[in-house]
Amino acid sequence: MMSKYPLLGMPLVELQKLVKELGMPGFAAKQLASWLYEKKVNSIDEMTNLSLRHRELLKQGYEVGVSAPVDEMRSVDGTVKYLYSVGDGHFVEAVYIPDEERATLCISSQVGCKMNCKFCMTGKQGFKANLTAAQIINQIHSLPERDKLTNIVMMGMGEPLDNLDEVLKALHVLTGDYGYAWSPKRITVSSVGLRRGLKRFIEECDCHLAISLHAPIPLLRADLMPVERSFSIVEMVDLLRNYDFSKQRRLSFEYIVFKGVNDSLVYAKELVKLLRGLDCRMNLIRYHAIPGVNLEGTDMDTMVAFRDYLTSHGLFATIRASRGEDIFAACGMLSTAKQEEQNREENPAEIEDKE
Ligand SMILES: C[S@@+](CC[C@H](N)C(=O)[O-])C[C@H]1O[C@@H](n2cnc3c(N)ncnc32)[C@H](O)[C@@H]1O
Numbered sequence: 012m013m014s015k016y017p018l019l020g021m022p023l024v025e026l027q028k029l030v031k032e033l034g035m036p037g038f039a040a041k042q043l044a045s046w047l048y049e050k051k052v053n054s055i056d057e058m059t060n061l062s063l064r065h066r067e068l069l070k071q072g073y074e075v076g077v078s079a080p081v082d083e084m085r086s087v088d089g090t091v092k093y094l095y096s097v098g099d100g101h102f103v104e105a106v107y108i109p110d111e112e113r114a115t116l117c118i119s120s121q122v123g124c125k126m127n128c129k130f131c132m133t134g135k136q137g138f139k140a141n142l143t144a145a146q147i148i149n150q151i152h153s154l155p156e157r158d159k160l161t162n163i164v165m166m167g168m169g170e171p172l173d174n175l176d177e178v179l180k181a182l183h184v185l186t187g188d189y190g191y192a193w194s195p196k197r198i199t200v201s202s203v204g205l206r207r208g209l210k211r212f213i214e215e216c217d218c219h220l221a222i223s224l225h226a227p228i229p230l231l232r233a234d235l236m237p238v239e240r241s242f243s244i245v246e247m248v249d250l251l252r253n254y255d256f257s258k259q260r261r262l263s264f265e266y267i268v269f270k271g272v273n274d275s276l277v278y279a280k281e282l283v284k285l286l287r288g289l290d291c292r293m294n295l296i297r298y299h300a301i302p303g304v305n306l307e308g309t310d311m312d313t314m315v316a317f318r319d320y321l322t323s324h325g326l327f328a329t330i331r332a333s334r335g336e337d338i339f340a341a342c343g344m345l346s347t348a349k350q351e352e353q354n355r356e357e358n359p360a361e362i363e364d365k366e
Protein backbone atom coordinates (compact mmCIF):
# COMPACT_ATOMS: atom_id res chain seq x y z
CA MET A 12 0.00 0.00 0.00
CA MET A 13 1.30 3.46 -0.91
CA SER A 14 1.97 5.46 2.25
CA LYS A 15 0.20 8.75 2.57
CA TYR A 16 1.89 12.11 2.90
CA PRO A 17 1.78 13.72 6.38
CA LEU A 18 0.06 17.08 6.86
CA LEU A 19 1.82 17.61 10.18
CA GLY A 20 4.90 19.80 9.77
CA MET A 21 3.51 21.70 6.76
CA PRO A 22 3.94 25.47 7.08
CA LEU A 23 0.99 27.65 6.06
CA VAL A 24 2.40 28.30 2.57
CA GLU A 25 2.49 24.55 1.88
CA LEU A 26 -1.06 24.11 3.17
CA GLN A 27 -2.15 26.99 0.89
CA LYS A 28 -0.52 25.30 -2.07
CA LEU A 29 -2.14 22.00 -1.17
CA VAL A 30 -5.70 23.31 -0.90
CA LYS A 31 -5.28 25.10 -4.22
CA GLU A 32 -4.09 21.90 -5.90
CA LEU A 33 -7.05 19.98 -4.50
CA GLY A 34 -9.52 22.65 -5.58
CA MET A 35 -10.50 23.51 -2.01
CA PRO A 36 -11.32 27.11 -1.02
CA GLY A 37 -8.33 29.28 -0.02
CA PHE A 38 -9.54 29.72 3.58
CA ALA A 39 -9.31 25.92 4.07
CA ALA A 40 -5.52 26.30 4.53
CA LYS A 41 -6.01 28.24 7.78
CA GLN A 42 -8.70 25.77 8.85
CA LEU A 43 -6.27 22.92 8.28
CA ALA A 44 -3.53 24.70 10.25
CA SER A 45 -5.94 25.28 13.11
CA TRP A 46 -7.01 21.59 13.23
CA LEU A 47 -3.41 20.43 13.07
CA TYR A 48 -1.59 22.85 15.35
CA GLU A 49 -4.18 24.48 17.59
CA LYS A 50 -6.73 21.71 18.09
CA LYS A 51 -4.07 19.04 17.58
CA VAL A 52 -6.29 16.43 15.98
CA ASN A 53 -5.00 12.97 15.10
CA SER A 54 -7.10 12.31 11.99
CA ILE A 55 -8.57 14.10 8.98
CA ASP A 56 -12.03 12.81 10.01
CA GLU A 57 -11.92 15.11 13.05
CA MET A 58 -11.65 18.21 10.81
CA THR A 59 -15.40 18.70 10.89
CA ASN A 60 -15.63 22.19 9.38
CA LEU A 61 -14.21 20.85 6.11
CA SER A 62 -16.86 19.38 3.85
CA LEU A 63 -17.13 15.60 3.80
CA ARG A 64 -16.12 15.64 0.14
CA HIS A 65 -12.95 17.61 0.88
CA ARG A 66 -12.05 15.38 3.81
CA GLU A 67 -12.41 12.32 1.57
CA LEU A 68 -10.32 14.01 -1.11
CA LEU A 69 -7.59 14.83 1.41
CA LYS A 70 -7.62 11.30 2.80
CA GLN A 71 -6.82 9.85 -0.62
CA GLY A 72 -3.24 11.14 -0.52
CA TYR A 73 -2.71 12.56 2.96
CA GLU A 74 -2.89 11.75 6.65
CA VAL A 75 -2.22 13.82 9.77
CA GLY A 76 0.96 11.79 10.29
CA VAL A 77 0.95 11.29 14.04
CA SER A 78 2.56 8.29 15.64
CA ALA A 79 2.67 7.59 19.36
CA PRO A 80 5.92 6.59 21.10
CA VAL A 81 6.67 2.87 20.83
CA ASP A 82 8.66 2.58 24.04
CA GLU A 83 9.53 4.59 27.13
CA MET A 84 11.88 4.52 30.11
CA ARG A 85 11.08 6.36 33.34
CA SER A 86 13.71 7.72 35.68
CA VAL A 87 13.28 7.97 39.44
CA ASP A 88 13.73 11.75 39.03
CA GLY A 89 10.65 12.06 36.76
CA THR A 90 12.55 12.23 33.46
CA VAL A 91 10.97 10.07 30.75
CA LYS A 92 12.77 8.95 27.62
CA TYR A 93 10.41 8.17 24.72
CA LEU A 94 11.28 6.21 21.63
CA TYR A 95 9.55 7.05 18.33
CA SER A 96 9.58 4.84 15.27
CA VAL A 97 10.42 6.85 12.14
CA GLY A 98 10.17 4.13 9.51
CA ASP A 99 12.69 1.79 7.84
CA GLY A 100 13.35 0.15 11.23
CA HIS A 101 14.73 3.43 12.60
CA PHE A 102 14.05 5.00 15.99
CA VAL A 103 14.68 8.37 17.59
CA GLU A 104 14.57 9.53 21.19
CA ALA A 105 12.80 12.44 22.86
CA VAL A 106 13.37 13.11 26.55
CA TYR A 107 10.77 14.78 28.77
CA ILE A 108 12.39 16.61 31.70
CA PRO A 109 9.99 18.05 34.29
CA ASP A 110 11.41 20.54 36.71
CA GLU A 111 9.83 22.77 39.34
CA GLU A 112 8.24 25.38 37.13
CA ARG A 113 9.49 24.12 33.75
CA ALA A 114 8.83 21.07 31.64
CA THR A 115 11.35 20.68 28.84
CA LEU A 116 11.32 18.30 25.92
CA CYS A 117 14.60 17.39 24.27
CA ILE A 118 13.94 16.38 20.64
CA SER A 119 15.95 14.77 17.84
CA SER A 120 16.65 16.07 14.34
CA GLN A 121 18.29 13.04 12.67
CA VAL A 122 18.57 9.26 13.02
CA GLY A 123 22.21 8.88 14.00
CA CYS A 124 24.73 11.59 13.11
CA LYS A 125 27.64 12.14 10.71
CA MET A 126 29.76 14.19 13.13
CA ASN A 127 31.24 11.27 15.08
CA CYS A 128 32.11 13.16 18.25
CA LYS A 129 34.25 10.90 20.40
CA PHE A 130 32.02 11.07 23.49
CA CYS A 131 28.59 10.66 21.82
CA MET A 132 26.53 7.51 21.48
CA THR A 133 24.51 8.95 18.58
CA GLY A 134 27.79 9.63 16.78
CA LYS A 135 28.71 5.96 17.20
CA GLN A 136 25.54 4.96 15.33
CA GLY A 137 26.73 6.73 12.20
CA PHE A 138 24.25 8.58 10.03
CA LYS A 139 21.04 6.78 9.07
CA ALA A 140 18.49 9.40 7.99
CA ASN A 141 17.28 12.96 8.23
CA LEU A 142 14.00 13.46 10.06
CA THR A 143 11.26 15.24 8.16
CA ALA A 144 9.56 18.29 9.68
CA ALA A 145 6.58 15.97 10.36
CA GLN A 146 8.76 13.58 12.34
CA ILE A 147 10.36 16.42 14.27
CA ILE A 148 6.96 17.93 15.14
CA ASN A 149 5.45 14.53 15.95
CA GLN A 150 7.85 14.13 18.88
CA ILE A 151 6.02 17.07 20.46
CA HIS A 152 2.52 16.44 19.07
CA SER A 153 2.38 12.83 20.24
CA LEU A 154 4.04 13.34 23.62
CA PRO A 155 1.75 12.22 26.47
CA GLU A 156 2.83 15.31 28.49
CA ARG A 157 2.42 17.64 25.51
CA ASP A 158 0.18 20.15 27.26
CA LYS A 159 2.57 20.60 30.17
CA LEU A 160 5.57 21.63 28.03
CA THR A 161 7.17 25.03 28.65
CA ASN A 162 10.47 24.61 26.71
CA ILE A 163 11.88 22.70 23.78
CA VAL A 164 15.54 21.96 23.21
CA MET A 165 16.86 20.39 20.04
CA MET A 166 19.59 18.49 21.84
CA GLY A 167 18.60 14.93 21.08
CA MET A 168 19.96 12.74 18.32
CA GLY A 169 21.54 14.35 15.29
CA GLU A 170 23.06 17.62 14.16
CA PRO A 171 20.27 20.14 13.41
CA LEU A 172 22.36 22.26 11.02
CA ASP A 173 23.03 19.15 8.93
CA ASN A 174 19.25 18.86 8.32
CA LEU A 175 18.57 22.55 8.17
CA ASP A 176 15.69 22.69 5.65
CA GLU A 177 13.51 20.35 7.68
CA VAL A 178 14.62 21.84 11.03
CA LEU A 179 13.78 25.40 9.88
CA LYS A 180 10.45 24.21 8.53
CA ALA A 181 9.61 22.56 11.88
CA LEU A 182 10.71 25.70 13.79
CA HIS A 183 8.51 27.83 11.52
CA VAL A 184 5.49 25.67 12.34
CA LEU A 185 6.35 25.69 16.04
CA THR A 186 6.74 29.47 16.28
CA GLY A 187 4.29 30.69 13.58
CA ASP A 188 1.02 32.38 14.62
CA TYR A 189 -0.80 29.93 12.37
CA GLY A 190 1.09 27.05 14.01
CA TYR A 191 1.84 26.20 17.63
CA ALA A 192 2.64 29.87 18.33
CA TRP A 193 5.51 29.02 20.66
CA SER A 194 7.77 31.91 21.58
CA PRO A 195 11.24 31.39 20.01
CA LYS A 196 12.57 32.32 23.46
CA ARG A 197 11.35 28.95 24.69
CA ILE A 198 13.20 26.98 22.03
CA THR A 199 16.95 26.26 21.97
CA VAL A 200 18.77 24.59 19.11
CA SER A 201 22.09 22.96 19.92
CA SER A 202 24.77 22.55 17.28
CA VAL A 203 28.44 21.83 16.84
CA GLY A 204 28.39 24.74 14.37
CA LEU A 205 28.69 23.92 10.69
CA ARG A 206 30.24 26.24 8.14
CA ARG A 207 27.30 25.51 5.86
CA GLY A 208 24.27 26.39 7.91
CA LEU A 209 25.23 28.42 10.96
CA LYS A 210 24.78 31.81 9.28
CA ARG A 211 21.52 30.73 7.67
CA PHE A 212 20.16 29.40 10.96
CA ILE A 213 20.96 32.66 12.77
CA GLU A 214 19.44 34.77 10.04
CA GLU A 215 16.31 32.72 9.35
CA CYS A 216 15.05 32.06 12.86
CA ASP A 217 14.98 33.68 16.31
CA CYS A 218 15.39 30.64 18.53
CA HIS A 219 18.19 30.49 21.07
CA LEU A 220 21.46 28.98 19.94
CA ALA A 221 23.67 26.64 21.97
CA ILE A 222 27.07 25.75 20.54
CA SER A 223 28.76 22.52 21.61
CA LEU A 224 32.29 23.72 22.27
CA HIS A 225 33.92 21.25 24.71
CA ALA A 226 37.43 22.68 24.16
CA PRO A 227 38.78 26.22 23.67
CA ILE A 228 41.82 25.07 21.66
CA PRO A 229 41.40 23.83 18.06
CA LEU A 230 43.80 20.88 18.42
CA LEU A 231 42.09 19.52 21.49
CA ARG A 232 38.62 20.15 20.07
CA ALA A 233 39.57 18.33 16.87
CA ASP A 234 40.54 15.30 18.93
CA LEU A 235 37.10 15.26 20.57
CA MET A 236 35.09 16.52 17.60
CA PRO A 237 36.28 15.84 14.02
CA VAL A 238 34.06 18.69 12.74
CA GLU A 239 36.60 21.16 14.13
CA ARG A 240 38.82 20.34 11.14
CA SER A 241 36.29 21.71 8.67
CA PHE A 242 35.03 24.68 10.69
CA SER A 243 37.26 25.88 13.48
CA ILE A 244 35.97 27.48 16.65
CA VAL A 245 38.16 30.49 15.90
CA GLU A 246 36.29 31.14 12.65
CA MET A 247 32.98 30.28 14.27
CA VAL A 248 33.44 32.76 17.11
CA ASP A 249 34.39 35.42 14.53
CA LEU A 250 31.14 34.74 12.68
CA LEU A 251 29.10 34.87 15.91
CA ARG A 252 30.59 38.28 16.72
CA ASN A 253 28.63 39.71 13.76
CA TYR A 254 25.29 39.13 15.49
CA ASP A 255 23.56 40.69 18.47
CA PHE A 256 22.87 38.22 21.28
CA SER A 257 22.43 40.87 23.93
CA LYS A 258 18.65 41.15 23.68
CA GLN A 259 15.93 38.49 23.43
CA ARG A 260 18.03 35.86 21.79
CA ARG A 261 20.49 33.86 23.86
CA LEU A 262 23.82 32.43 22.82
CA SER A 263 25.27 29.74 25.05
CA PHE A 264 28.15 27.32 24.84
CA GLU A 265 28.17 23.76 26.08
CA TYR A 266 31.24 22.26 27.64
CA ILE A 267 31.40 18.66 28.88
CA VAL A 268 34.06 18.62 31.57
CA PHE A 269 36.31 15.59 31.05
CA LYS A 270 38.75 14.51 33.74
CA GLY A 271 42.36 15.31 32.84
CA VAL A 272 41.37 16.42 29.32
CA ASN A 273 39.79 19.88 29.44
CA ASP A 274 39.17 20.49 33.15
CA SER A 275 42.24 22.46 34.27
CA LEU A 276 42.06 26.20 34.83
CA VAL A 277 44.42 26.66 31.86
CA TYR A 278 41.43 25.79 29.68
CA ALA A 279 39.12 28.05 31.65
CA LYS A 280 41.56 30.88 30.95
CA GLU A 281 41.58 30.02 27.23
CA LEU A 282 37.77 30.01 27.19
CA VAL A 283 37.66 33.50 28.66
CA LYS A 284 40.15 34.63 26.01
CA LEU A 285 38.29 32.99 23.11
CA LEU A 286 34.86 34.33 24.04
CA ARG A 287 35.88 37.77 25.31
CA GLY A 288 33.35 40.41 24.26
CA LEU A 289 30.69 37.94 23.12
CA ASP A 290 27.34 38.15 24.88
CA CYS A 291 27.02 34.53 25.95
CA ARG A 292 26.93 32.10 28.81
CA MET A 293 28.62 28.79 29.45
CA ASN A 294 26.86 25.57 30.45
CA LEU A 295 29.17 23.06 32.06
CA ILE A 296 27.88 19.54 31.48
CA ARG A 297 28.62 16.31 33.30
CA TYR A 298 29.76 13.52 31.05
CA HIS A 299 27.43 10.52 30.73
CA ALA A 300 29.85 7.69 30.24
CA ILE A 301 29.31 5.58 27.13
CA PRO A 302 30.76 2.12 26.55
CA GLY A 303 34.13 1.70 24.85
CA VAL A 304 35.29 5.32 25.17
CA ASN A 305 38.28 6.20 27.32
CA LEU A 306 36.90 9.44 28.73
CA GLU A 307 35.79 10.14 32.26
CA GLY A 308 33.75 12.94 33.77
CA THR A 309 35.54 15.23 36.17
CA ASP A 310 34.65 15.48 39.87
CA MET A 311 32.25 18.10 41.23
CA ASP A 312 34.94 20.10 43.10
CA THR A 313 36.90 20.59 39.86
CA MET A 314 33.72 21.57 38.03
CA VAL A 315 32.83 24.13 40.68
CA ALA A 316 36.36 25.62 40.57
CA PHE A 317 36.11 25.77 36.75
CA ARG A 318 32.72 27.47 36.91
CA ASP A 319 33.88 29.95 39.53
CA TYR A 320 36.96 30.88 37.49
CA LEU A 321 34.81 31.58 34.41
CA THR A 322 32.17 33.56 36.27
CA SER A 323 34.73 35.63 38.17
CA HIS A 324 36.44 36.45 34.86
CA GLY A 325 33.27 37.77 33.22
CA LEU A 326 32.00 34.61 31.52
CA PHE A 327 28.81 33.62 33.30
CA ALA A 328 28.80 29.86 33.79
CA THR A 329 26.44 27.29 35.28
CA ILE A 330 26.70 23.58 35.94
CA ARG A 331 23.85 21.77 34.23
CA ALA A 332 21.93 19.42 36.50
CA SER A 333 22.25 15.89 35.23
CA ARG A 334 18.89 14.20 34.80
CA GLY A 335 17.73 10.67 34.11
CA GLU A 336 21.09 9.00 34.80
CA ASP A 337 19.37 5.72 35.65
CA ILE A 338 17.69 5.52 32.22
CA PHE A 339 20.77 5.86 30.00
CA ALA A 340 20.48 9.63 29.80
CA ALA A 341 23.21 9.91 27.15
CA CYS A 342 21.23 10.37 23.98
CA GLY A 343 21.37 7.51 21.52
CA MET A 344 21.53 4.76 24.15
CA LEU A 345 17.89 3.65 24.02
CA SER A 346 17.61 3.86 20.24
CA THR A 347 20.86 1.91 19.86
CA ALA A 348 19.49 -0.82 22.16
CA LYS A 349 16.19 -0.90 20.20
CA GLN A 350 17.99 -1.04 16.86
CA GLU A 351 20.12 -3.97 18.07
CA GLU A 352 17.03 -5.77 19.38
CA GLN A 353 15.34 -5.30 16.01
CA ASN A 354 18.43 -6.55 14.12
CA ARG A 355 18.50 -9.65 16.32
CA GLU A 356 14.84 -10.36 15.57
CA GLU A 357 15.34 -9.86 11.82
CA ASN A 358 18.69 -11.67 11.42
CA PRO A 359 19.25 -13.99 14.39
CA ALA A 360 21.75 -16.26 12.59
CA GLU A 361 23.86 -13.39 11.25
CA ILE A 362 24.23 -11.81 14.71
CA GLU A 363 25.16 -15.15 16.30
CA ASP A 364 27.87 -15.63 13.66
CA LYS A 365 29.36 -12.24 14.49
CA GLU A 366 29.33 -12.99 18.23
C1 LIG B 1 23.49 14.98 21.40
S1 LIG B 1 23.92 16.60 20.97
C2 LIG B 1 22.71 17.01 19.73
C3 LIG B 1 22.82 18.39 19.20
C4 LIG B 1 24.06 18.70 18.38
N1 LIG B 1 24.40 17.66 17.51
C5 LIG B 1 25.23 19.07 19.27
O1 LIG B 1 26.19 18.30 19.32
O2 LIG B 1 25.16 20.13 19.88
C6 LIG B 1 23.37 17.57 22.35
C7 LIG B 1 24.41 17.79 23.44
O3 LIG B 1 24.70 16.55 24.07
C8 LIG B 1 26.07 16.50 24.34
N2 LIG B 1 26.50 15.12 24.55
C9 LIG B 1 26.71 14.17 23.61
N3 LIG B 1 27.15 13.04 24.19
C10 LIG B 1 27.20 13.28 25.52
C11 LIG B 1 27.60 12.50 26.65
N4 LIG B 1 28.01 11.25 26.50
N5 LIG B 1 27.54 13.08 27.88
C12 LIG B 1 27.12 14.36 28.03
N6 LIG B 1 26.74 15.15 27.00
C13 LIG B 1 26.78 14.62 25.76
C14 LIG B 1 26.65 17.15 23.10
O4 LIG B 1 27.95 17.57 23.25
C15 LIG B 1 25.72 18.32 22.90
O5 LIG B 1 26.18 19.42 23.66
Ligand code: SF4
Pocket residue numbers: 124125126127128131132133134135167168169170203223
Ligand atom coordinates in the same frame (compact mmCIF):
# COMPACT_ATOMS: atom_id res chain seq x y z
S1 SF4 C 1 27.41 15.40 19.94
FE1 SF4 C 1 25.94 16.16 18.45
S2 SF4 C 1 27.17 16.45 16.59
FE2 SF4 C 1 28.40 15.18 17.93
S3 SF4 C 1 27.95 13.09 17.24
FE3 SF4 C 1 26.56 13.60 18.95
S4 SF4 C 1 24.72 14.34 17.99
FE4 SF4 C 1 26.34 14.40 16.45
